[in-house]
Amino acid sequence: MGWFSLLSLLFFLLPFSSFQTSSNVSSSSIIHHPSPLCHPYERSALIQFKNSFSINNTIASDYYECDGIDPSTISWAKNDASNCCAWRGVTCDEKAGHVIGLDLSCASLQGAFHSNSTLFFLRNLQSLHLSQNDFGGSTIPSEFGKFSDLEHLILYDSNFLGNVPPEISYLSKLVTLDLSWNNIHKLKVDTFTLKRIVTNLTNLEAFYLSRVDMSSVSPVVLMNLSSSLINLTLSLCSLGGNLPADYIFHLPKLEMLYLGGNENLTGSLFPKSNRNTSSPLKRLSLFDSKLLIDFPYLIQNFKYSLEFLYLGSCKILGWNPTLLANLTQISVLDLSSNNFGGEIPWSSLMHLERLISLDLSDNNFTGQLPEISSYNSTQLSFSYDNSSNSLTSGGPLPLELESLYLSDNLLDGKIPGWLYSLKSLENLDLSSNQFTGYIEEFQFHPLVSLDLSNNKLRGSLPSSIFQQVNLTFLDLSSNILSGDVGINDFSKLKRLEYLSISENQLSGEIPSSICDLNSLNYLDLSNNSLTGKVHPCLGNFSISLSVLNLHTNKLHGTIPLTFAKGNSLRNLNLNGNQLGGILPQSLVRCKKMEILDVGNNKINGTFPYWLESLPMLQVLILRSNRFHGSIDVSPKTALPFQTLRIMDLSDNEFSGNLPTKYFKNLLAMMDAYSDQLTYMGEDQYYESTIVVIKGFFIELVKIQTMFTTIDLSKNNFEGEIPKLIGKLKSLKGLNFSHNKLTGTIPSTLENLSNLEWLDLSSNELVGEIPQQLTNMISLEVLNLSKNRLVGPIPSGKQFNTFDNTSYSENMGLCGFPLSKICGNNEAPQSPTTKFEEEGGYGFDWKIILVGYGCGIVIGVSLGYIVLSNEKFTLFLIKIGFSNLLYA
Numbered sequence: 004m005g006w007f008s009l010l011s012l013l014f015f016l017l018p019f020s021s022f023q024t025s026s027n028v029s030s031s032s033i034i035h036h037p038s039p040l041c042h043p044y045e046r047s048a049l050i051q052f053k054n055s056f057s058i059n060n061t062i063a064s065d066y067y068e069c070d071g072i073d074p075s076t077i078s079w080a081k082n083d084a085s086n087c088c089a090w091r092g093v094t095c096d097e098k099a100g101h102v103i104g105l106d107l108s109c110a111s112l113q114g115a116f117h118s119n120s121t122l123f124f125l126r127n128l129q130s131l132h133l134s135q136n137d138f139g140g141s142t143i144p145s146e147f148g149k150f151s152d153l154e155h156l157i158l159y160d161s162n163f164l165g166n167v168p169p170e171i172s173y174l175s176k177l178v179t180l181d182l183s184w185n186n187i188h189k190l191k192v193d194t195f196t197l198k199r200i201v202t203n204l205t206n207l208e209a210f211y212l213s214r215v216d217m218s219s220v221s222p223v224v225l226m227n228l229s230s231s232l233i234n235l236t237l238s239l240c241s242l243g244g245n246l247p248a249d250y251i252f253h254l255p256k257l258e259m260l261y262l263g264g265n266e267n268l269t270g271s272l273f274p275k276s277n278r279n280t281s282s283p284l285k286r287l288s289l290f291d292s293k294l295l296i297d298f299p300y301l302i303q304n305f306k307y308s309l310e311f312l313y314l315g316s317c318k319i320l321g322w323n324p325t326l327l328a329n330l331t332q333i334s335v336l337d338l339s340s341n342n343f344g345g346e347i348p349w350s351s352l353m354h355l356e357r358l359i360s361l362d363l364s365d366n367n368f369t370g371q372l373p374e375i376s377s378y379n380s381t382q383l384s385f386s387y388d389n390s391s392n393s394l395t396s397g398g399p400l401p402l403e404l405e406s407l408y409l410s411d412n413l414l415d416g417k418i419p420g421w422l423y424s425l426k427s428l429e430n431l432d433l434s435s436n437q438f439t440g441y442i443e444e445f446q447f448h449p450l451v452s453l454d455l456s457n458n459k460l461r462g463s464l465p466s467s468i469f470q471q472v473n474l475t476f477l478d479l480s481s482n483i484l485s486g487d488v489g490i491n492d493f494s495k496l497k498r499l500e501y502l503s504i505s506e507n508q509l510s511g512e513i514p515s516s517i518c519d520l521n522s523l524n525y526l527d528l529s530n531n532s533l534t535g536k537v538h539p540c541l542g543n544f545s546i547s548l549s550v551l552n553l554h555t556n557k558l559h560g561t562i563p564l565t566f567a568k569g570n571s572l573r574n575l576n577l578n579g580n581q582l583g584g585i586l587p588q589s590l591v592r593c594k595k596m597e598i599l600d601v602g603n604n605k606i607n608g609t610f611p612y613w614l615e616s617l618p619m620l621q622v623l624i625l626r627s628n629r630f631h632g633s634i635d636v637s638p639k640t641a642l643p644f645q646t647l648r649i650m651d652l653s654d655n656e657f658s659g660n661l662p663t664k665y666f667k668n669l670l671a672m673m674d675a676y677s678d679q680l681t682y683m684g685e686d687q688y689y690e691s692t693i694v695v696i697k698g699f700f701i702e703l704v705k706i707q708t709m710f711t712t713i714d715l716s717k718n719n720f721e722g723e724i725p726k727l728i729g730k731l732k733s734l735k736g737l738n739f740s741h742n743k744l745t746g747t748i749p750s751t752l753e754n755l756s757n758l759e760w761l762d763l764s765s766n767e768l769v770g771e772i773p774q775q776l777t778n779m780i781s782l783e784v785l786n787l788s789k790n791r792l793v794g795p796i797p798s799g800k801q802f803n804t805f806d807n808t809s810y811s812e813n814m815g816l817c818g819f820p821l822s823k824i825c826g827n828n829e830a831p832q833s834p835t836t837k838f839e840e841e842g843g844y845g846f847d848w849k850i851i852l853v854g855y856g857c858g859i860v861i862g863v864s865l866g867y868i869v870l871s872n873e874k875f876t877l878f879l880i881k882i883g884f885s886n887l888l889y890a
């Protein structure tokens with residue numbers, strides 16, 4: 004199903020647009036001298052400063068910029084006890100021997116930063132670099148204002164919070180001030196402090212405030228910015244109001260201006276006075292702001308300097324794609340989400356010989372891929388100079404293209420052959436198009452990720468793919484691939500983390516070489532015609548595997564008996580096969596298991612009570628198997644099934660009383676509502692599963708954690724419905740139909756105010772329908788048919804919406820909507836409440852039909868289920884994503 008691959012694609016893309024601040028000032032700007040001896044008090048101040056924090060190596064490992072930097076930096080004293088000037092990160096003044104530079108970025112320091120810190124004894128500091136540590140949400144001490152010689156103060160991403168102290172304005176020698184990305188708790192700056200800073204710091208060249216909360220700042224303050232300014236970043240600052248753009252764009256040295264992500268920032272980038280005076284602007288980011296941008300003016304003024312231009316989701320006036328050709332220096336161009344239409348302006352883009360990244364996604368462009376193969380080699384490289392042959396000289400584009408993302412377009416025909424000549428191509432995404440043709444012919448150079456999902460490709464898995472030793476991501480799902488998978492040798496794909504070949508017509512047995520994929524995290528072979536047994540090695544899979552999806556195949560035999568200790572399995576889906584035997588008890592070793600779906604098989608045995616100890620199990624689907632026996636057992640663990648949200652045991656041969664003792668403990672189903680939308684699964688891949696909602700099979704692509712259901716229908720349960728069922732307040736669906744339940748309907752059901760469907764049909768229930776059930780204000784589907792109920796049907800609220808099928812074949816019921824009128828002694832309670840539409844959660848049932856096996860799956864878009872089905876035109880080329888800078 005396309006949604007899933009689309010979602011995973013989106014997440015896959017995210018890292019490439021990761022934000023990166025840009026503080027390139029390092030201690031290298033200060034001369035290192037090998038031998039001055041340090042002053043003892045400075046030495047002890049450094050030691051005490053270091054000792055006031057703990058070293059937590061996970062801090063630096065969270066920052067990719069810290070890669071390769073050994074966080075055990077501070078083995079200071081051990082290295083050279085006498086001379087702190089020789090310590091790593093420490094720079095001293097050549098003559099006087101004072102510490103003038105300290106670089107402890109990525110040092111994994113963790114702990115509070117106190118105002119009595121001995122750091123403040125180092126009064127001669129000129130450069131202080133403390134970024135990418137964790138100062139535990141401390142405020143920035145006002146004592147920083149005492150470093151009167153400081154030229155570079157770099158505190159980005161260090162978990163400071165609170166207000167920027169006004170004393171920073173004392174640092175009048177500052178050239179670089181970086182306070183950006185202290186956003187875990189939010190660092191704030193107010194107008195007063197900012198005005199003092201920009202007024203007094205007349206040497207400031209680089210000022211980075213991205214992600215600092217500036218919601219209370221009036222942008223007029225920026226009129227006081229020093230004319231020395233070269234780099235200014237104010238992205239994602241909640242800066243609102245009218246920007247004095249004319250002033251800022253005339254700062255004579257300004258090269259970098261980042262204002263993106265300030266949704267309330269207004270003003271216009273129009274020439275008011277002199278059209279031709281402007282900054283030598285190289286990097287401009289205005290994405291997601293409300294600034295009015297006069298496009299011709301922008302090009303006119305900055306065409307010779309602009310290198311990075313981010314205009315995603317902007318208010319662009321005077322759009323004219325032919326002007327793009329004038330951006331001769333541009334290397335990164337983002338025009339996404341602007342609803343631009345017309346043909347992709349290839350003829351302009353072809354001239355941009357320095358372009359390495361182009362993002363035109365989420366617009367309304369039409370047209371075709373450029374017929375690059377019909378151009379001459381020079382044009383193939385987008386080279387402007389017709390005489391240079393960039394094929395041999397290794398021109399910039401597109402022979403060196405590393406990534407090409409073309410998903411969600413209307414591209415058809417065969418996969419263009421010129422792709423195979425892209426020798427540097429590592430990431431290719433052609434998913435969700437209409438490509439046809441046979442996949443065997445593919446001849447790619449070294450690929451790292453390949454997504455061809457959701458096309459119309461035919462043929463068997465190409466043998467060339469199994470030679471791609473660098474492949475980490477392979478998605479060929481939702482095509483028309485066929486042939487025997489068993490003959491493929493996966494063993495060379497040692498780096499593969501994601502493998503999906505689901506929704507094809509592949510046959511054969513699962514080759515055991517799949518088990519050699521030691522890096523595999525996600526394996527989806529579902530919806531094919533795979534036969535044979537589930538190879539035992541799949542139970543003993545690499546420790547890293549978290550999703551194993553084999554549903555809807557023709558697998559037989561038993562479920563592999565040995566699930567390895569310490570495995571990472573979160574989602575095991577074997578639904579819709581012909582698996583027999585019993586459920587292996589070694590599943591209890593899957594401590595991270597969230598979804599276990601073995602429905603629609605031939606599994607027998609008694610209820611796997613031992614699953615109750617799985618601490619994260621949220622979805623348990625045993626439906627349509629041959630399980631039998633009583634479930635009404637005493638739990639073996641203190642908190643059985645405490646996280647379970649979806650329990651589907653229907654269509655088995657369970658007997659005895661309903662599992663009251665478990666109901667008592669289903670804590671996750673008693674939770675009060677949380678408004679927060681949380682989804683199961685980790686960041687990268689949302690869990691998906693198929694559940695039954697209101698009688699339809701529905702694939703939940705994201706399972707929202709407040710979605711809870713119990714389905715025990717089609718078994719041989721007997722006895723009464725326990726009153727404490729009313730405790731499971733967050734239940735959305737309850738199905739006890741087709742059993743042998745007796746007794747009356749408990750009035751405690753009234754507490755299930757979130758319940759949307761209730762099916763108690765085909766049982767032996769007696770008595771009246773409790774009037775209290777009208778308190779189930781979310782109820783949309785009710786089925787009480789085929790019981791022995793008597794008396795008047797309650798009226799009011801939701802009960803006024805049900806028709807007679809809800810009550811059929813109960814000989815003793817009367818009143819609306821049945822035609823049988825109640826006698827005198829069974830007069831209906833008068834409808835006191837007028838029907839109000841108080842479903843409360845405003846569900847919007849958009850039903851989308853998608854084929855699923857032999858049955859039907861209905862995708863539903865509700866408040867709590869998110870299917871990504873937005874049709875948008877995506878056109879995106881990215882090359883060398885490490886060059887993508889956002890700040």
Ligand SMILES: *[C@@H]1O[C@H](CO)[C@@H](O)[C@H](O)[C@H]1NC(C)=O
Pocket residue numbers: 025026027179208209233234259
């Ligand atoms: C401005 O930013 C650019 C890009 O990050 C960087 O190369 C340059 O050194 C910065 N200039 C100053 C003065 O910090």
Ligand SMILES: *[C@@H]1O[C@H](CO)[C@@H](O)[C@H](O)[C@H]1NC(C)=O
Pocket residue numbers: 059061062113137
């Ligand atoms: C290290 O830091 C991480 C992230 O802040 C935290 O979860 C963990 O508990 C810390 N470890 C120690 C030993 O303090």
Ligand SMILES: *[C@@H]1O[C@H](CO)[C@@H](O)[C@H](O)[C@H]1NC(C)=O
Pocket residue numbers: 117118119120
């Ligand atoms: C510094 O201040 C903190 C908190 O106010 C206190 O716990 C600590 O003992 C002080 N350290 C010194 C060396 O005075």
Ligand SMILES: *[C@@H]1O[C@H](CO)[C@@H](O)[C@H](O)[C@H]1NC(C)=O
Pocket residue numbers: 172173174175199203
């Ligand atoms: C400006 O900087 C000077 C030091 O150069 C300092 O004495 C003065 O207090 C500062 N003014 C403000 C308003 O911070």
Ligand SMILES: *[C@@H]1O[C@H](CO)[C@@H](O)[C@H](O)[C@H]1NC(C)=O
Pocket residue numbers: 218241242243265266267
């Ligand atoms: C923008 O303004 C609206 C309305 O005043 C406010 O709700 C919203 O939080 C503001 N956005 C930001 C990022 O400050």
Ligand SMILES: *[C@@H]1O[C@H](CO)[C@@H](O)[C@H](O)[C@H]1NC(C)=O
Pocket residue numbers: 299302303306326328329
């Ligand atoms: C863009 O370039 C073309 C040809 O080089 C030139 O005629 C045109 O005036 C330029 N437009 C702007 C806005 O610079």
Ligand SMILES: *[C@@H]1O[C@H](CO)[C@@H](O)[C@H](O)[C@H]1NC(C)=O
Pocket residue numbers: 342344345367369
């Ligand atoms: C997209 O372009 C087509 C014509 O190519 C037009 O009919 C359609 O309205 C446009 N859609 C939007 C959202 O602008």
Ligand SMILES: *[C@@H]1O[C@H](CO)[C@@H](O)[C@H](O)[C@H]1NC(C)=O
Pocket residue numbers: 377378379
């Ligand atoms: C390619 O270049 C050759 C000679 O440089 C020229 O004769 C030919 O017309 C060009 N082909 C195209 C498609 O531009």
Ligand SMILES: *[C@@H]1O[C@H](CO)[C@@H](O)[C@H](O)[C@H]1NC(C)=O
Pocket residue numbers: 448449450470471472473
């Ligand atoms: C794998 O990647 C390395 C560089 O990371 C490259 O040298 C090698 O040629 C690649 N191998 C294949 C078969 O693509």
